[in-house]
Amino acid sequence: MSDNEVAGHARSRMEGAFQPSPEMGPTPPSQIYGHFSDENPEMVQFVDADGNRLETNETNAPYAKIVEEMTSEDARIIYRDLVLVRRIDAEGFALQRQGELGLWPSLFGQEAAQVGAGRALREQDYAFPGYREHGVAWCRGVPPENLLGMFRGVNHGGWDSNENNFHLYTIVIGNQMLHATGYAMGIAADGDMATGDPDRDAAVMAFTGDGGTSQGDFNEALVFAAVKQSPVVFFVQNNQWAISQPNETQFIIPPYQRARGFGFPGVLVDGNDPLATYAVAKDALDKARSGQGPTLIEAYTYRMGAHTTSDDPSKYRSSAEVEIWKEKDPIKRMRGFMTERNHADEEFFAAVDAEADEIAVRVRKACQEMPDPEMATMFDHQYTDHHPLVAAEREEFLAYHAGFAEEGGQA
Amino acid sequence: MSGTRLSLAKGLNAGIRAAMDKDPKVVLMGEDVGTLGGVFRITEGLQKDFGEHRVVDTPLAESGIVGSAVGLALRGYRPVVEIQFDGFVYPAFDQIVSQVAKMHARSLGHLKLPMVIRIPCGGGIGAVEHHSESNEAYFAHTAGLRVVTCSNAADGYWMIQQAIASDDPVIFFEPKRRYHERGETEIDEGGTAELGLYESRVVREGTDATLLCYGPMVKTCLQAAEAAAEEGRNLEVVDLRTLSPLDLPTIMESVQKTRRAVIVHEAQTFVGLGAEIAARVQEECFYHLEAPVLRVGGYNLPYPPSRFEEEFLPTLDRVLDAVDRSLAH
Ligand SMILES: Cc1ncc(C[n+]2csc(CCOP(=O)(O)OP(=O)(O)O)c2C)c(N)n1
Numbered sequence: 068m069s070d071n072e073v074a075g076h077a078r079s080r081m082e083g084a085f086q087p088s089p090e091m092g093p094t095p096p097s098q099i100y101g102h103f104s105d106e107n108p109e110m111v112q113f114v115d116a117d118g119n120r121l122e123t124n125e126t127n128a129p130y131a132k133i134v135e136e137m138t139s140e141d142a143r144i145i146y147r148d149l150v151l152v153r154r155i156d157a158e159g160f161a162l163q164r165q166g167e168l169g170l171w172p173s174l175f176g177q178e179a180a181q182v183g184a185g186r187a188l189r190e191q192d193y194a195f196p197g198y199r200e201h202g203v204a205w206c207r208g209v210p211p212e213n214l215l216g217m218f219r220g221v222n223h224g225g226w227d228s229n230e231n232n233f234h235l236y237t238i239v240i241g242n243q244m245l246h247a248t249g250y251a252m253g254i255a256a257d258g259d260m261a262t263g264d265p266d267r268d269a270a271v272m273a274f275t276g277d278g279g280t281s282q283g284d285f286n287e288a289l290v291f292a293a294v295k296q297s298p299v300v301f302f303v304q305n306n307q308w309a310i311s312q313p314n315e316t317q318f319i320i321p322p323y324q325r326a327r328g329f330g331f332p333g334v335l336v337d338g339n340d341p342l343a344t345y346a347v348a349k350d351a352l353d354k355a356r357s358g359q360g361p362t363l364i365e366a367y368t369y370r371m372g373a374h375t376t377s378d379d380p381s382k383y384r385s386s387a388e389v390e391i392w393k394e395k396d397p398i399k400r401m402r403g404f405m406t407e408r409n410h411a412d413e414e415f416f417a418a419v420d421a422e423a424d425e426i427a428v429r430v431r432k433a434c435q436e437m438p439d440p441e442m443a444t445m446f447d448h449q450y451t452d453h454h455p456l457v458a459a460e461r462e463e464f465l466a467y468h469a470g471f472a473e474e475g476g477q478a
Numbered sequence: 479m480s481g482t483r484l485s486l487a488k489g490l491n492a493g494i495r496a497a498m499d500k501d502p503k504v505v506l507m508g509e510d511v512g513t514l515g516g517v518f519r520i521t522e523g524l525q526k527d528f529g530e531h532r533v534v535d536t537p538l539a540e541s542g543i544v545g546s547a548v549g550l551a552l553r554g555y556r557p558v559v560e561i562q563f564d565g566f567v568y569p570a571f572d573q574i575v576s577q578v579a580k581m582h583a584r585s586l587g588h589l590k591l592p593m594v595i596r597i598p599c600g601g602g603i604g605a606v607e608h609h610s611e612s613n614e615a616y617f618a619h620t621a622g623l624r625v626v627t628c629s630n631a632a633d634g635y636w637m638i639q640q641a642i643a644s645d646d647p648v649i650f651f652e653p654k655r656r657y658h659e660r661g662e663t664e665i666d667e668g669g670t671a672e673l674g675l676y677e678s679r680v681v682r683e684g685t686d687a688t689l690l691c692y693g694p695m696v697k698t699c700l701q702a703a704e705a706a707a708e709e710g711r712n713l714e715v716v717d718l719r720t721l722s723p724l725d726l727p728t729i730m731e732s733v734q735k736t737r738r739a740v741i742v743h744e745a746q747t748f749v750g751l752g753a754e755i756a757a758r759v760q761e762e763c764f765y766h767l768e769a770p771v772l773r774v775g776g777y778n779l780p781y782p783p784s785r786f787e788e789e790f791l792p793t794l795d796r797v798l799d800a801v802d803r804s805l806a807h
Contacts, residue, residue, distance in 0.1 A: 195549075223584035234552070235585060239576045245542060246577070249549020249557075256505070256531050257553070283569070287542035294537055448587035449622060451645035455676075455723050 109323075110335045110367060113342040116395050118403020130346035137342070139410040145341050146405060147419050148182040149398050152202040154423035155211045158430045159201070159218070163376040167434050168218040172199045176339075176371030179397030180304050182206060183344025184272060184366075187352055191259070191269040193232040195247035197240065199304075200274050207233040211426070212433035221440050240275065241282030244301065247273030248288045251297035251355075260298050261358030270298040270355035272348070278309025280322045286329075289363070293330040298355035300348065301326075301363040304338060306370035311383040326363035338368030339397045342404070369395070442468075481664050487657040489631030489665055490520050493638035494558065496667070498528055501556060504642055506533045507543055508560030508596075517562055518598055518657055540570035544595065548577055551591045558594045558642055563654075565608030567597055571616070578647045579622030594641045594648045599627070600694045600744050601791055602655035604784040611781050612693075612745035617649045618722040618754075625722040626675060627651035629696035631661040633719065640675035648675075651721075653694035678725035680732060684714035687738035687804050690729060690755060692718040695742045695792060702797040713801065721751055729755065730762050737768040738804045742792050747775035769807035772800045 111127045113134050114120055123131050156174050163171040174181060177199070185206025188194060194203050201214055208231045216222040217236060224235035237243035251271040254260055259269045279285055280303055292299050303322045307314055318325070326333025336347040344366055351362035369392040373380050405411045446461040484492065498504045506521055512535035515522030525533035536543050540561060547557035561567045567574075574595065581591045601610030618625045624646050628634040634652070641648040673679060681696065682703050689699040696717045703713040716732050718725065733739045739759050741752035752773040759771050774792045782790050 222586060223580070225584070225586045227588040228552075228585065229588070235581075235589075237577075239572065242545060242573060242577050245545025245573065246549040246552065248542075249546030249551075250553045251549070252546060253550045253553025253555055256550075256555070283539075284541050284545055284573075287537070287539040287545070290537050290539060291542050291546050448583045448585075450624070451582060451587075451590055454624075455726065 107335060107367075110337050111343045111347050112337040112340050113346070114340055114400055114404045116400060118400050118405070118407060120404065120407075127343070127346075130343070130350055133346040133349050134342050137345075139408075142401070142405050142408075142410040143415060145182055145186060145345065146398075146401050146411065146416075147422070148186065148202070148206060149178045149341060149401055150419045151423050151426055152178050152182060152205050153398065154427050155205065155430055156201055158427045159215070160372070160376065162215075162431065162434050163218070167431075168215065168376075169220050170218050170375055170377060172375045173370075173372040174199050174201050176369045176392065176397075177304055177306055177366075178202055179341040179401070180302075180338035180344050180366035180368050183341050183346075184274075184302050184348040184364075187345055187348035188272060189265075189269070189352070189356075191232070191266070192352065192356075193234070193247075193250055193269070193271045195234045195243040195250070195271065195273045196236055197243065197274050197276065197279065198236045198238055199276070200236075203272075203274065204231075204233055207231040209233050211430050212437075215430070215434050215437065219434065219437060221437060240279045241284035241288075244273045244275060244279070244282075244285045244288035245291070247271045247301075248292045248295075248297055248299050251292065251299035251361075252295055254298055255295070260356060263357075268356035270300060270352045272300045272302055272352070274302050274304065276309060277303060277305040277307065277314055277322070278312060278317055279303070280325070281317045289326070289329040289361075292361040296358070296360040298358070299361050300351040300355055301361065302348070303363065303365045305365050305367050306338075307368075308370055308374065308380075308384065310374045310378060311380075321365060323363060323365035329363075331361045331363065333363040333365065335365050335367060338366030339392075339395045339400065341397055341401050481666060483661040483664055484631045484635075485658050485661050486628065486631050486634045486652070487518060487520055489634035489661065490628075490638055490652065491522060491524070492665065492667065493635040494521065494642075495524060495527075496635075497558075497639045497642040498524065498532065501642075502532075503554060504532070504556045504558060505550065506558050506560070507536050507547055507550075508534075509536060509538055509543070509562050511535060511560050516560055518654065520596070520652070520657075521560065540566055540568075541573050544570040544573040544578065547593050548573065548581070548591060551593045552589060556592045556594075556642060558596065561595060561597045563605075563609045564597050564599045564611040564613055567595075567613065570595075574617070574623070574649075575620045579620045582646070583622060590645045591647045592642075592645045594638070594644075594650050596638075596650045596652060598654040598657070599651040600653050600655060601781060601784075601787050602694060604787070607781065607783070610784075610787065612743065612776065614649075614651055614721055615745060615750050618751060623647055623649055623722065624676070624720075625649045625651070626720050627653065627693040628719065629653060629656060629693055629717055630663045632663040632665050632672075633717075635665045635667070636671035636673075637675055637719070640671060644675065651693060655694050656697065659697075673719070676720040676723055676725060678716055678718045678720060678728040680714060680728070681717045682713070682715040684712040685736055686712045687740060687801055688714045688716060688732045688736045689740050689742055689797065689801075690716050690718060690732075691742040692721065692751075694744060698792060698794055699742055699797060702794045702801070705794060706798060706801060711801065711805070724755065724758070726758060726762070729759065733759050733763045734766045737766050738807075739763075739767075739771045740774060740797065740800045740804055741771065742774045742797055742800075744776050744791055746778045747773045748778045750775055769804040772804055774800045
């Protein structure tokens with residue numbers, strides 16, 4: 068495939084899927100602007116692929132102030148997050164390949180989307196993730212080791228969500244969107260919204276992928292949030308693939324435009340531009356906390372790796388497509404921007420790389436040393452209160468195994 | 479209102495009201511539960527007294543109702559959601575079995591989901607399809623849920639309060655054809671619950687055989703026992719009340735005394751609650767039994783059009799016929 072063919076590839080997928088006819092009324096904006104390309108003028112961007120600061124335009128103007136107020140320190144925090152999160156993710160992938168984990172869903176390529184969103188959250192906000200939000204978990208202060216248990220098969224999550232206001236991963240796609248909405252309804256009912264107190268007003272952020280937008284629960288969550296004006300921000304990471312299925316299998320009108328139909332704003336943001344994702348997320352969260360209701364953010368990005376370690380993307384997408392997105396890499400972009408603006412020196416970048424090495428070692432060690440659970444604990448925590456069936460089966464289980472121990476002892 | 483005779487509907491209403499009075503975190507959610515008071519009027523008057531924030535009329539979306547109630551529970555509320563009819567719980571089935579049932583365990587006990595899902599259940603009201611189903615076995619089969627059902631006003635009054643107070647998620651089945659029948663039991667609102675939420679009750683003592691039943695079938699079985707008494711047969715009737723966990727000690731004690739058991743429920747018998755109970759009785763009462771454990775239930779068909787329902791549902795005669803078969807051994 069030549070470069071020209073590749074450049075047209077993304078758009079032609081769309082055109083094949085949808086042929087507007089005169090009876091269907093006006094052409095949807097996505098057709099005009101080409102949603103499936105990063106030249107969509109509706110997309111909020113602040114830095115180009117090389118890190119050059121783009122000029123203020125009609126689309127990014129509403130968020131420009133947030134970006135201008137960011138300090139060198141803010142930039143360094145975000146850069147460090149991007150690098151460490153990528154490294155943690157790479158370690159997860161390697162651990163799966165070495166048989167330490169059963170599965171790993173990689174976030175490779177989506178670091179800017181997750182870090183921008185994660186850093187925009189305040190301590191009292193709450194995040195409801197899918198299963199790929201390792202970067203958001205990192206920004207919430209969840210130890211990366213916590214994420215491994217589920218993929219190693221020793222638990223189904225197991226961390227205390229209320230310690231960092233980061234809910235357990237959700238595997239059934241879409242379920243968490245409603246949990247987030249209900250939680251946001253609770254924030255409103257508690258009066259922890261629109262008080263003007265920055266330490267009290269809270270919001271919720273709910274994460275899903277482009278495929279997740281097809282789910283009933285996703286759409287029901289949007290309805291509930293809209294009619295209740297709940298303080299929730301729906302954050303769709305459009306990494307363009309739901310396992311093997313491209314965007315046109317999931318929608319004709321892109322998610323950010325669909326929000327309007329539910330009655331609240333939708334924003335398209337360059338998901339590989341950390342300044343843009345941060346600014347857009349912060350703006351939406353500020354609005355939610357101040358009682359202005361929900362926002363849907365579509366972060367347009369790309370999944371660089373396989374869907375999970377069980378997937379083989381060579382069956383459904385071209386490596387040339389991946390090459391194009393390599394050019395838009397969020398870390399390269401952030402580093403270019405920081406260098407140009409003198410936000411950091413080589414020493415800083417080297418120190419971050421060294422820290423990444425240390426974290427990788429720590430995560431690996433924690434994974435390898437993670438003990439297998441005591442088998443009888445599978446009966447624990449099934450109910451909060453006594454349950455005679457569970458109690459009886461636990462006794463049976465223990466007696467059965469005690470029998471083996473006795474046999475062994477006598478032999 | 480001490481010592482009042484109320485309908486089951488009014489008993490439930492009074493129970494929910496008492497729970498809301500006691501705990502400001504109790505919130506009701508569902509379709510039409512507010513201004514209308516629910517299609518069966520179980521929540522009548524509650525929105526007027528507790529406000530729109532505690533009695534929430536929701537959009538028409540069952541997964542949305544249950545899924546957002548999960549979020550509210552995570553925020554510290556105790557949501558009590560109403561599913562309008564048994565046949566409409568399926569859109570929420572995913573949230574119930576995938577999320578509600580598993581949240582506490584998968585968080586290793588860090589999270590609690592103290593929520594109640596109220597489902598008007600069963601047939602006998604001449605309704606169109608999807609309005610008469612007995613789907614308790616799906617939920618009883620799901621570990622992590624508790625499943626109970628009431629059969630009279632006093633139990634409705636107490637059990638709903640106990641379910642709301644429980645830190646575990648409870649599926650609460652309400653036999654809709656008993657909602658508005660004149661109450662025969664009294665509610666002592668000043669008193670305390672006679673039984674725990676997960677206890678069964680011997681509602682009629684007898685010696686010749688045990689009828690194990692719950693929900694709408696309790697009344698039918700009591701009528702059958704009265705009819706049998708005229709023929710000189712003395713039947714014991716046990717209202718199970720709790721379907722998961724089963725109160726096995728009460729069941730076993732009764733069957734070991736009478737040596738015969740007939741299980742009666744509206745749901746189809748194939749892989750129904752009766753199958754589980756029969757298996758347990760066989761395991762634990764084998765040497766006490768004089769006859770095989772029998773089941774009387776709906777036929778293994780989708781709930782039929784209402785002109786068939788009198789034949790589809792277990793009737794007094796079908797119950798008595800099963801008793802005859804048991805006693806013939
Ligand atoms: C309800 C449900 N159906 C199917 C799956 C299996 N599955 C796991 S990930 C996935 C694709 C998800 O795509 P998308 O929402 O775009 O998110 P991404 O994985 O790209 O982040 C599917 C079909 C699932 N987890 N849940």
